[in-house]
Amino acid sequence: MAHLGSRRRRVLALPAGLALTASLGFLPGASAVAAPAAPAVSAPVVTDGPKLSYVVNTHGGRSTLKSVEKAVGKAGGTVVTTYDRIGVIVASSQNPDFAKSLRKVRGVDSAGATRTAPLPAQSTTDEGAPRALTAAELAEATADKSAAQDPLEPLQWDLRAIKADKAHEKTLGSRKVTVAVIDTGVDDTHPDIAPNFDRAASVNCVTGKPDTTDGAWRPNAGESPHGTHVAGEIAAAKNGIGVTGVAPGVKVAGIKVSTPAGFFYTEAVVCGFVWAADHGVDVTNNSYYTDPWYFNCKNDPDQKALVEAVTRASKYAESKGTVNVAAAGNEAYDLAADSITDPTSPNDTIPGDRVIDPSECLDIPTQLPGVVTVAATGAKSGKSSFSNYGLGIIDIAAPGGDRYQVPDAPATSGSILGPLPGGSWGYMSGTSMASPHVAGVAALLKSTYPHASLAVIKALLTAQADDTACPAVYDYNSDGKVDAVCSGSKRYNSFYGAGIADALDAVSGFRH
16 A cells, blocks of 8 residues: 555544535535635745645635635745635645645635645555566466466465455446546556556546546556556456456546655645546545655644545545545554554655654544545455554455465465556555455445445445454464454454455355
8 A cells, every 4th residue: 555544434523624514515614605805915925935735625605715716826826726616725835834824814724735845755655565477477467368267366365365256256347337546547558457447537636636638647657556556456357367356347447646756645635536526436445645644633734734625525525426445554553542653754854753642643534534444464364464453443354465474375475466567467565455455345336236325335345344353362473472452343343343355245145
């Protein structure tokens, strides 16, 4: 995954100003009579600072939005785009006091910088770089056979772990269902992805403004293969080539939200959710955290604005029936603990240790209300050594790989096999790899129950999961030390949530 967090169907207590209303989509207070007034910004306005991006969250109607847009200019900023349906303005400015000035404007709920410096950094935290296949394995992958299995499927222990191989005997999923991979970009020319790619639902959102140029959703040379791998795990075609996805009959779209260096900034994430909502996407996969803060603390005015903007966008997607699935994170944090030491934030300047309260400082979008949060398991169905966990946080678990859990033959690696840009395949591990397994199962559920509501699909996701009890002792490397403590019952606990995903149950009405 890229940076992540988690949660189990809990509703977070949001601070005043974060509550969402139902009028005019999710634009807060849109039905009220607006009294816009943009007070004069103190002169002179400084415009020689570093150029940063900002989100400005408003309440009121469209006239208020227009008024706030004018205030953006008066404060030395430029409007990049406005998402009027959720009341979010994306802007840029070189005024160091830009956000502070906008917070004083009538109709503004919050405003904050989406970064601490316009510097590159890599924000994915999966278990090392992908290992590409050897020459012999690559020859096998492209053998174009007519057998019941794709050539590399025997190496995909993860499909067998969730009974996806058995589910495929019943259905491969519906072409009417689309899963959007909000990620580093998807190589739609890959032979395992091209047959199922949904071009109309794909876009580049890196700047915060949709770019529909043909191919803009693809990773450029040297950029992360993360999104392509994730897309293949979900919907690699069953076409006699390479690997098979969890739902190889559904469509997959690429929504590119990460910078060339791997940043997933708020303006891009907001754009991604809104685009998915407006283009009929049934499921989104979110294997990242929103940079530069691993956890966004609501008592900080900048970070509060980021939480609010992404909350509005994800809720807007849900209002359109989109199931949002996210990875839980790879730092082995107990997200239900009283405190966590975060040594990585902000990751675009100079990070430093800070002790945070997980109930107030959120990994977004992973810990947002409504998002399905996924923990990772290894080839022996135990919690992956790196996977975050937490009672009341984790909804469900799925294979994400673990070097400490060795699969049965013929599989040879404890990591997850998937496509890489340029027509190759390789292994990766992380909760980033667990989340797409659940997104794939959600797509199979939507294929099986096409008229089911968002609430029903989410309920079925947890209902089909196989109950998995806490281990008596969790010592993943057998060094005699307890590495994490699992709490809860067999039916729901801090390691596995409602259990490990079961694709066969998902497509067979829970009667196998």
